[in-house]
Structure formats: C-alpha cells, structure tokens
Amino acid sequence: MKSRFLKRTVRESLQGYLFLLPALFVLLLFLVGPIFYAIFLSFHKVQLLGTTSFEFVALKNYMNIFDDLRAKIAVWNTAKYVLIVVPCQTLLAIILAATLNAGMKGEKFFRIIYFLPTLTSSAVLTLIFMWMYNQNGLINKVLDFIHLPTYNWINDPSIALYAIMAMNIWSTAPFYMVIYLAALQDIPESLYEAAELDGASAIQKFLYVTIPHLRPVTSFVVIMGIVGTFQLFDQSYIFSGGSGGPNNSTLTVVLLIYQYAFKNMGTMGYAAALAFSLAIIILIATLIQRKFSKEESLY
Amino acid sequence: MKKKLSFGKAFLYGILIVYAVITVIPFIWALSSSFKNLDEIVSGAINFIPKHFTFHNYKVIFVEQGLFPRWLFNSLFIATMVTLLNMFFNSMAGYALARLHFPGKRTIFVVILAVLMIPMQVTMIPNYLILKSLGWLNSYQGMIIPTMINATFIFMMRQFFVNFPKELEEAAELDGLSKIGTFFRIVLPLAKPALAAQAIFVFMGSWNDFMRPLIILSSPELFTLPIGLNTFKGQYISYWNYIMAASMVFTLPILLLYAFFSRYFIKGISFSGGK
Numbered sequence: 001m002k003s004r005f006l007k008r009t010v011r012e013s014l015q016g017y018l019f020l021l022p023a024l025f026v027l028l029l030f031l032v033g034p035i036f037y038a039i040f041l042s043f044h045k046v047q048l049l050g051t052t053s054f055e056f057v058a059l060k061n062y063m064n065i066f067d068d069l070r071a072k073i074a075v076w077n078t079a080k081y082v083l084i085v086v087p088c089q090t091l092l093a094i095i096l097a098a099t100l101n102a103g104m105k106g107e108k109f110f111r112i113i114y115f116l117p118t119l120t121s122s123a124v125l126t127l128i129f130m131w132m133y134n135q136n137g138l139i140n141k142v143l144d145f146i147h148l149p150t151y152n153w154i155n156d157p158s159i160a161l162y163a164i165m166a167m168n169i170w171s172t173a174p175f176y177m178v179i180y181l182a183a184l185q186d187i188p189e190s191l192y193e194a195a196e197l198d199g200a201s202a203i204q205k206f207l208y209v210t211i212p213h214l215r216p217v218t219s220f221v222v223i224m225g226i227v228g229t230f231q232l233f234d235q236s237y238i239f240s241g242g243s244g245g246p247n248n249s250t251l252t253v254v255l256l257i258y259q260y261a262f263k264n265m266g267t268m269g270y271a272a273a274l275a276f277s278l279a280i281i282i283l284i285a286t287l288i289q290r291k292f293s294k295e296e297s298l299y
Numbered sequence: 300m301k302k303k304l305s306f307g308k309a310f311l312y313g314i315l316i317v318y319a320v321i322t323v324i325p326f327i328w329a330l331s332s333s334f335k336n337l338d339e340i341v342s343g344a345i346n347f348i349p350k351h352f353t354f355h356n357y358k359v360i361f362v363e364q365g366l367f368p369r370w371l372f373n374s375l376f377i378a379t380m381v382t383l384l385n386m387f388f389n390s391m392a393g394y395a396l397a398r399l400h401f402p403g404k405r406t407i408f409v410v411i412l413a414v415l416m417i418p419m420q421v422t423m424i425p426n427y428l429i430l431k432s433l434g435w436l437n438s439y440q441g442m443i444i445p446t447m448i449n450a451t452f453i454f455m456m457r458q459f460f461v462n463f464p465k466e467l468e469e470a471a472e473l474d475g476l477s478k479i480g481t482f483f484r485i486v487l488p489l490a491k492p493a494l495a496a497q498a499i500f501v502f503m504g505s506w507n508d509f510m511r512p513l514i515i516l517s518s519p520e521l522f523t524l525p526i527g528l529n530t531f532k533g534q535y536i537s538y539w540n541y542i543m544a545a546s547m548v549f550t551l552p553i554l555l556l557y558a559f560f561s562r563y564f565i566k567g568i569s570f571s572g573g574k
Contacts, residue, residue, distance in 0.1 A: 104311060
C-alpha cells in the first residue's frame with residue numbers, strides 16, 4: 001500500500017517536471033542564466049572580436065556612468081518623459097473610461113475605435129506620426145489653419161521629445177482605459193444610489209465614489225506606466241534613425257544601452273552596467289509609487 | 300432636471316466623438332496617403348480623398364521591392380510558431396504549477412514571479428552572447444526559441460487552472476485517463492478562452508517586436524516587418540507614399556485578428572489588469 005502511494009508520488013513528480021521541461025529550459029537558458037551573466041558582464045570589459053574575451057574591471061563600468069555626459073542627458077530625457085507621460089496617460093485613461101461607462105449608446109463602437117493604436121505596432125505608429133509631423137505635414141497644416149504656431153517637430157531639439165510624448169500618450173492611454181473599464185464595472189451600483197440620496201452631483205460622485213474605488217487599479221496602471229515609459233526605445237530609435245538626435249534630444253537610457261552594447265566596440269560591459277542601473281531605478285520608482293499609494297492588495 | 304441631464308449627455312458624447320476622431324485621423328491619413336501618387340504627397344495638400352486614386356504604391360512594395368513579401372512571410376512564420384509553442388508550453392507549465400505535486404514547485408513559481416520583474420534590457424545583452432555562442436544569431440530559431448515561453452502567461456494560466464473545477468479531472472482519472480491524457484483531452488479544450496487571450500497577445504507581441512529582431516537579425520532576407528520597414532524608410536526616405544502603403548500592409552493582419560477575436564482582447568487585458 002505504502003509503496004503504491006510512493007510510486008504515485010514519484011510518477012506525479014516526473015509528470016510535473018515533464019510538463020515544466022520546455023519552460024524550465026527557456027527560463028534557465030534565456031532568463032535566469034542571463035541575469036547572472038549580466039551581473040558578470042557589468043564587472044568586465046568585453047571584447048567581441050573573434051572569440052569573446054573578458055577583462056575584470058571591478059566597479060569601473062559603474063563609475064564611468066557618472067562621467068558620461070550622454071548618460072546624464074539620457075537619464076534626464078527619460079526622467080522627463082516618465083514624469084510627463086505617466087500622469088497624462090493615466091488621467092486620460094480614467095476620463096475616457098468614466099465617459100464610456102456612463103451608460104452611453106455606442107459604447108462598443110467607441111471601444112473598438114479607441115483600441116486601434118494599442119493593436120498597431122510601434123514601428124508603424126512612429127512612421128505614421130513622422131509623416132504627420134513633417135514640416136509640411138498634416139499637423140502643421142492644421143495648426144496653421146487655426147492660427148497656432150507650427151513647429152519643426154522632428155528636427156528641432158527643443159520639440160522632438162515632446163512630439164514623441166504626445167504620440168505615446170495618444171497610443172497607450174486607451175490600453176489603460178480598458179483596464180479601468182473592467183474595474184469600473186465592479187463598483188457596486190448601491191454606492192452611487194446612496195450618494196445620490198445624499199444629494200451628490202455627478203462630479204461629486206465621480207470624485208468621492210469612483211476615484212477612491214479605482215485606487216488599486218490606478219496603482220497598477222501607474223506601475224505599468226512607469227515600467228513601460230522607462231523602457232522607451234522603438235519610438236526614439238525610429239524617430240532619430242538610431243542616433244537619439246537631433247542633438248541628443250531623443251536619446252533615452254535604453255537607446256543608449258543599445259548603442260553601447262551593439263554599435264560601439266568594447267563597451268558591452270558598460271552597457272550591461274547601464275542596463276543594471278536602469279533595472280534598479282525602475283525597481284526603486286515602483287517601490288516609491290507603491291508606498292505612496294499604500295496599496296498592498298494589488299495581487 | 301431633465302434638461303440638465305441631456306446637456307450632460309451631450310457633453311459626454313462630445314468627449315467620446317472628439318476622441319474617436321483624434322484616434323482615427325492618423326490611420327485614415329496614412330491609409331489615404333498610401334493611395335496617393337508622389338506628386339500629390341509632395342504638394343502637401345490635406346485632402347483625405349486622393350485626387351488620383353492609385354494602387355501603384357502597393358504594386359511597388361510587393362513587386363519591385365523584392366524583399367517586402369519575404370519580410371511579411373518571416374513575420375507571419377515567426378509569430379505563428381512563437382504563438383503555438385507558447386500556448387502549449389505556458390499552459391503545461393501553468394497546469395503543473397497549479398495541479399501537480401513535486402519537489403521544488405514553490406521555488407520554480409517564485410523564480411517565475413521574479414523573472415516578471417526584470418526588464419528585458421538586462422537579459423538582452425547576455426542573450427545576444429548566448430545566441431552568438433550557440434550560432435543562433437541571425438536565424439529563425441534565435442528569434443523563436445528564446446520567446447517560446449512567457450512568464451506572464453505561465454502565471455496567468457496557473458491562476459486559471461487553480462480556479463478550474465477539479466471534479467472533471469477526477470472523473471477523467473477514474474475513467475482511466477493519465478494526467479497527460481487528462482490535460483490534453485479534458486483540461487486544454489476547456490481552457491479555450493484563456494488560450495485565445497494568450498494567443499492574441501503573444502502573436503501581437505511577436506509581430507510588433509522591434510528590439511529583439513533589431514539585435515538578432517542582420518541579413519535583410521531574415522528581417523521581420525518592423526525592422527524591414529525601418530530600413531525601407533531609410534531607403535525611400537522621401538517616398539512617404541511607399542512607406543505608408545507598407546505600413547498599412549503591416550497593420551492589416553492585426554486588424555483582422557482583432558476583428559475575429561475582439562472579445563478576447565478586452566478579456567485578456569482585464570485579466571492582467573484585474574485583481
């Protein structure tokens with residue numbers, strides 16, 4: 001009896017491992033292994049010519065970050081980007097979701113329309129916007145038509161990053177809107193009825209019933225937003241043809257990591273150190289955000 | 300009272316319609332540009348209906364630009380393979396973590412959760428070196444194998460299977476089916492909605508991915524659409540009519556996918572966004 005039971009547990013264990021085998025293979029070779037490999041790389045100078053060679057340089061890669069002017073510019077651009085895009089896209093997502101949830105006709109139709117940018121690849125979106133941002137393009141024509149100043153969106157260093165920001169707020173807000181919509185549908189109707197009995201206006205109901213109930217979701221959306229915006233790459237790569245220009249104005253941390261790892265010779269270890277620092281910054285930003293929103297029931 | 304209500308409604312409709320227009324205009328503008336000839340593109344007129352409607356741009360990218368169809372094939376092939384493998388492997392892993400008992404299960408689960416938090420830029424550089432030493436740079440397997448599982452969806456499938464009614468599996472087991480048989484014949488077919496949501500997001504992720512192919516692929520014959528499109532832009536720098544036509548071809552498969560499976564899209568997002 002006992003051995004039969006034992007046989008069963010052994011068999012189940014084997015089945016468990018069998019089911020996990022493909023996942024474990026990829027997990028170890030391409031995810032967990034590389035994390036340790038990245039730590040190793042960040043302490044070495046890596047030469048890629050012929051056979052890859054490593055030279056131990058201790059903390060030198062990390063120290064170099066502080067002397068690197070382009071790294072400072074990239075960090076500043078990325079920080080500006082995160083601080084402007086995350087609040088804007090979150091707010092826009094709440095407004096759109098609340099509007100869609102107000103029991104309007106054609107809700108489904110609008111939802112389908114709004115979802116289009118989320119489906120479309122960043123490469124295509126960036127090209128479409130570059131076409132519209134053209135000096136002689138649609139956006140300038142419209143601005144001109146309503147007597148607003150026009151800009152050289154792509155080539156003016158003081159504008160280029162804002163052009164990318166506008167595009168990304170436009171393209172990601174609807175994604176978060178869907179998350180908010182799901183959350184809005186879970187708020188009990190009785191709360192609104194009670195507020196109504198107390199004489200609350202529509203705006204008061206929104207501020208005192210809806211917003212507090214959306215706090216856990218907002219926390220999730222802001223964290224996802226922070227993680228996403230810190231990793232800005234595709235748009236600035238395509239926008240600037242890989243350079244981060246004009247005049248480094250669209251240079252982001254990830255674009256800089258890419259350049260050091262794959263475009264420059266002998267700076268792969270430095271790129272790994274930058275990548276690690278980015279991961280730590282994202283982690284810290286996420287922790288701070290969580291502390292602020294005091295929301296532990298997230299998962 | 301009634302009048303005030305309808306004013307509020309009108310205001311809300313105003314917001315919805317204005318934002319719908321803001322969303323749609325870039326797409327319509329791109330679509331219309333893809334049917335214009337170069338003269339009209341250069342003139343900078345803002346008419347949405349082309350004066351001289353032409354398929355010329357599409358003909359050029361498919362016939363004269365020989366690599367474009369190849370890029371389309373590469374993207375379709377890689378995204379389809381990645382999606383199928385993910386559906387099987389993530390579900391199998393999720394099922395094992397939810398239902399089977401074996402030593403080390405908790406550790407593996409914690410590792411998967413931890414991996415979710417690591418930004419891909421950290422693993423990208425070592426991945427490049429690993430693929431290099433495997434000789435998989437610039438190859439289909441270099442694009443497919445590292446992405447054939449996804450920690451997010453292993454996690455999602457586990458949550459799905461934890462809440463899955465146990466009785467069905469027990470009944471199947473009493474009927475003499477093995478665990479593996481139960482999984483493939485009973486559990487997986489009943490997991491269709493979760494599988495559909497997963498498939499859509501994995502396919503979209505692979506189809507739209509820019510950074511990975513940019514790093515791994517170097518010969519133009521192996522390029523996927525995002526990378527191909529980017530080099531295409533460099534080559535035809537001021538031929539926005541061609542670039543827009545190529546962009547539209549690139550977008551169409553995802554729109555079709557969306558049209559067929561739209562309810563799973565929304566479900567899938569609420570899955571990851573919910574509690």
